[in-house]
């Protein structure tokens with residue numbers, strides 16, 4: 001992957017239990033805020049999806065706050081805003097960390113309809129989850145329209161620090177990404193393996209998302 005640059009003063013702006021109920025705090029005006037006519041900033045919405053416990057929050061928190069909680073605390077819905085510079089372009093990613101628990105599954109289609117890009121996570125330590133990825137995506141992807149929505153997709157194989165427990169090879173991840181790409185439902189599919197715990201390839205996920213969004217050409 002080519003070089004990229006994350007600004008030291010990139011900001012974590014929002015963490016709220018239910019978007020829409022707790023309003024995000026006002027972004028302070030300044031060179032790293034996308035308010036008050038800071039038109040140079042591009043802003044994209046990204047939704048992070050996957051079954052419960054696969055490592056979505058670890059990934060998002062490592063990227064936005066530089067930490068991966070060891071204790072499992074199931075998410076209902078958390079929203080973050082993270083500024084970074086990718087390919088000399090300052091951007092803000094509006095990242096939605098979703099619930100993997102089945103009781104919230106009905107919200108997933110709604111998220112897809114409102115986003116610019118999707119990150120889908122499975123742990124390399126769980127073959128069952130990996131084998132359900134295609135079905136999981138098919139369930140939430142828009143169907144039935146004469147022109148289904150095409151979105152960029154980043155497929156993430158998480159928890160690679162648990163190498164001794166690995167059940168899914170990197171090659172299988174690559175093959176799944178290729179199959180998804182060939183299905184033509186996606187604008188672009190990027191695959192990467194990560195560890196949120198040891199901070200491996202976490203930034204790469206969001207750089208890839210940003211580049212896919214640049215390529216797609218739409219912003220908020």
Ligand SMILES: Nc1nc2c(ncn2[C@@H]2O[C@H](COP(=O)(O)OP(=O)(O)OP(=O)(O)O)[C@@H](O)[C@H]2O)c(=O)[nH]1
Nearest residue numbers: 053054055056057058070074075100159195196197
């Ligand atoms: N070893 C290891 N553990 C991880 C990693 N990422 C997350 N975990 C752990 O896996 C458990 C679940 O991680 P979460 O990130 O909370 O999972 P989630 O996908 O957000 O789960 P839901 O919010 O219920 O959908 C936690 O105990 C984390 O500490 C990782 O990269 N490596």
Ligand SMILES: [Mg+2]
Nearest residue numbers: 056057074075
């Ligand atoms: Mg979570």
